[in-house]
Amino acid sequence: MKDKLGIVLGIGIAAAVIVTLAFFILNAGHLELNEILPIVIVVILVVSTFYILWDRIKNIKKGLPAQDERLKITNYKACYYGFIASIWSAVGAPLLSGILFDHELQGSHVTAVVVLCGGLAFMISYLYLAHKGD
């Protein structure tokens, strides 16, 4: 029951992200390269989320648990890497932006960088660790 609720919630959140993204793209008109990159990262995150959810649904259908002790450990490890990436991106993004482009990042942009970097680090490490074994 808890697994099924998690899957339904996951699908709901991913669908909400897709709808928001679609509205943004439709109303944005011409998009610059620096606006396309975050959209690509969000699309990667959504596709990866759907892959993980599909994998869990497949296991539940076979009568196997959606998550076992190995995947829980994988989840904890991926959360740790995502957390580290978030912290370093919060420190590094304003610094790099200042040094490389001589541009001061706004607070909302730093928040976006932190969320995207953390999310991407979590997703990459989760998928890598889940396929590597430990």
Add this chain to the structure above:
Amino acid sequence: MRRISIYDILSLLGPQRGLRMKTRIKELRARYDLTQEDLARKIGVRRETILFIEKGKYNPSLKLAHDIAKALQTTIDELFIFEED
């Protein structure tokens, strides 16, 4: 108290010796005519977990090791073999 020698420090820099885990899960599964999925369903884990344990890529918890041993009607000692590298 034992003094630390230069050899102790150098041994830390060299290739690490460790234990390699081998399992007899595959052999015992074949004996009881169980697939990885059957065994996974019996002990309540995913099939990939059984696969990674068999390959020695994942060290199961003591509880999971006990559950696997019980499902294959053996003991943890007989199921998991540790060899020095």
